[in-house]
Amino acid sequence: MSFQDEARAGERAMRAVFAPTPLLRNDMLSARFGADIWLKREDLSPVRSYKLRGAFNAMRKVDAGDATFVCASAGNHAQGVAYMCKHFGARGVIFMPVTTPQQKIMKTQMFGGDHVEVRLTGDYFDDTLASAQAFSAKVGARFLSPFDDEDVIEGQASVAVEIEAQLGRLPDRIILPVGGGGLSAGTRSYFGDRIAYTFVEPSGATSLADAVKAGEPVDVSPINTFVDGAAVAKIGDRTFARLSSIDPAEIVDIAEDRICKTIIDMLNVEGVVLEPAGALAIEALSNVADQIKGRTVVCIASGGNFDFERLPEVKERAQRYAGIKKYFILRMPQRPGALKDFLNILGPDDDIARFEYLKKSARNFGSVLIGIETKRPENFDRFFSALDAQGFTYTDITNDETLAQFVI
Incomplete structure (x- = not known):
């Protein structure tokens, strides 16, 4: 089957687990930019991000009930894997940095229940990742990358499948947040050249832009980790293979303080709770304002796992930027x-x-x-x-x- 057919098959299979996330027209943004602006609300998935899609697609392709899945994550990927381990009755071992906030540990354990074991190791994510991969190799488990995995990329493409069905037509442009590239690679592989794209990175972690410039994935460390859902030092090899031909002009980066203004505006005006990575695509509308007038644009709000203990910092940064x-x-x-x-x-x-x-x-x-x-x-x-x-x-x-x- 083609990639599109595989993505559609994965999307159909997901319906046994969770409903499509809403695609909602936003009147405030539409009026502000003179365009038809829609938000794909991945923040309303069962784990408040799109990450469970890739985890589901990877697990459905094996006999998950007899398998052990391993991942390294301090956030959305961990919760997506935990959720799907419980659904499939699989065993999951999730490695998280010792510095992971207790709230994220508790949510991961809650989603996975007895099917998931959380192991805290390493002060930094690189140490956590190395431990997870070593354990996976030792016990013969399936290591699930948050983005650099063909089944995960295919699963994330289900976002694009739903957009096409819900909108009833193709949008003129999709604006996507970029971290490791799984969502972007899946979406672009599904839609191909039928639409225009804007890929958005935080200014402190421009792994896609630097990779396109160099012609290969490069490590852009040290990175600013404020936008933790998109703070990736090196884009995946598999994701970059699907994104390497994009025009550098399609990539924009946005200052971390600027993203805070969008988080506050969406919370105060729309009552929408977004994490920093989830606000990236919406804030990027300003970067392409001249290109989208009169057009239909979909922004992917990739996640809403916002820790409200960070709200004073977000407000502070938004005020300083303004x-x-x-x-x-x-x-x-x-x-x-x-x-x-x-x-x-x-x-x-x-x-x-x-x-x-x-x-x-x-x-x-x-x-x-x-x-x-x-x-x-x-x-x-x-x-x-x-x-x-x-x-x-x-x-x-x-x-x-x-x-x-x-x-x-």
């Missing part, structure tokens, strides 16, 4: 009335979010860490002009990542 929150170190004169002089500089829309003396030992001056929130970025122009006019000495550290790690 230019409405800044941090600076102020040299505060140690004299009566100095603090009052500073407070009088604040405008009606300005609010102090952080105020902390870093050093009081100097006789004449003290260093103060200050965080200011405001309603419009241009308010800071007036604020800093007023500081200069009154002779205050200050250093803006908002975008100084190294310094911010220590003091913010």
Whole structure:
């Protein structure tokens, strides 16, 4: 059978386990971009991501009840494998880094029940992966890669099968998040050249763009792991083989702080909970705004496993990206009335979010860490002009990542 036929067969078989995820038109985004924008809501799957598709497809092709499956994952892939191990009655051994949040461990165990054993090993994912592969080879188990596996790629292509059926026609463009490339490889292999594509990576992990440029997969370490669902240092060999011919112009990368703004907007306006990787495709609409007017566009919201303990960080990063929150170190004169002089500089829309003396030992001056929130970025122009006019000495550290790690 052709790849398309295999993908359709896999999609039909999945219906015994879970329903198709919704394809929903988004009025807010459609109006904003003057296009027909649809969201493929993989965040509404049983494990809140598309990862169970590849796991199901790989397991259905073997006698899963007598098999042992092994994977290494700290997130969505682990949960997808666990879910399917329970469904097929298979044994699963899931290796996770020691640093994995307890919430993710508990969810993986919950989905797998008695069929899954979770082993915590290694401080870093590379160590975890090596342990999983060594164990798999030792016991003769089936190692399930989260993306670099032909059966997994074929299973992820079921997303494309559903889109075509639900839309009743082909979209003009699909926007896909890229990590290891399993979803992108499956979708592109299914649709071929019948539609246009935009592949989206986080700026801190551009493994697809670098591979296309080099003509082969390359390691782009060190990577920024904030967008953990797409933070892959090296794209898979099998996935790249299916993506190697794409035009570099089809690939965009998006700053991690910028993704945070989309997470907050979708939560506050639409009531949709997305993880960072799940927001990538939606945020990328701005990158192709001129190309999509009047067109039908599908954005794949790849996952919604968002840890709400991260919400303050996400809000913080979104505000900093939008230019409405800044941090600076102020040299505060140690004299009566100095603090009052500073407070009088604040405008009606300005609010102090952080105020902390870093050093009081100097006789004449003290260093103060200050965080200011405001309603419009241009308010800071007036604020800093007023500081200069009154002779205050200050250093803006908002975008100084190294310094911010220590003091913010």
